[in-house]
Amino acid sequence: MSSAASRVWFITGASSGFGRSLTEVALSHGDLVIATARNPEALSDLASRVPDSLRVLPLDVTRPDSIAAAVQAALAEWGRIDVLVNNAGQGLIGAVEECADAESRASFETNFFGPLAVLRALLPHFRERRSGHIVQMGAAAAIANYAGFGIYGAAKAALSSLTESLTQELKPLGVRVTLVEPGPFRTDFIGRSLARATATVPDYAATSGRFGQYLARIDGKQPGDPHRAAEAIVRLVQSGEAPQRFVLGRYAIDKTRKTFAAKERELAQFEAAGAATDGV
């Protein structure tokens, strides 16, 4: 079924949201997709519709054994992976002090160490082929963070920083890397994919608490359309272009500009004092 022009995608967290939309859009462009999910049943409708070009495999990014098994099965299926989308992720709402150590570490396992483990499992393959595109799913919280998203944003910021290094390491080897930075999109993210800190400290009601209420209010009304996001990501990969960052949705674009401008203003304000520290 594979044609010379088709790409093979490997997508994590494909059961819903961006992952599911990317799976559908890549298939609609004639590509082949290894869609991975903790619960592969979630994709059974799609798998029965396009049995030749879709394989669904179990993969939990926090379980190295499941990553190794999925990568092995994927390579056995079509012999190559052209595009990795490190998409699986989960939010954690709570003030920094409210998030317990175990809750914070679990968030990093899913949003940072999980994607890192997926990368490690596939990088030898990408290096060997001297081609391919790795798409990392970042977040607007890592552009500039909010009260109540400290741990989740920190994990995504860690992923963002890692991606900058990865880009430089892989460019000479012919492998492209892009960090996608979405604003709010209508996926399951604010619903079933948003964990809450168990502890509540009343002093944070006006900051973290309010942010949690705001998220609950906008659930289902986010401006971003995940299908359009998937179309844009597929078009980008097809184009062969690989920006370091691909910011999705007007909200995140405006936020990025405002953040750059605020950083520039603050840098200028304290430039003299900071620069005066040079010298022997």
Ligand SMILES: NC(=O)c1ccc[n+]([C@@H]2O[C@H](COP(=O)([O-])OP(=O)(O)OC[C@H]3O[C@@H](n4cnc5c(N)ncnc54)[C@H](OP(=O)(O)O)[C@@H]3O)[C@@H](O)[C@H]2O)c1
């Ligand atoms: N939607 C937004 O507004 C937004 C904004 C910025 C960034 N993002 C990022 O976009 C990515 C996709 O989220 P989404 O918005 O599409 O939300 P979603 O519809 O809730 O999808 C999240 C996906 O991640 C999967 N997942 C969670 N933990 C996993 C694990 N341990 N192993 C494997 N898969 C796991 C979920 O699988 P299950 O079905 O098994 O739970 C689900 O498929 C995430 O990285 C998220 O942080 C989303």
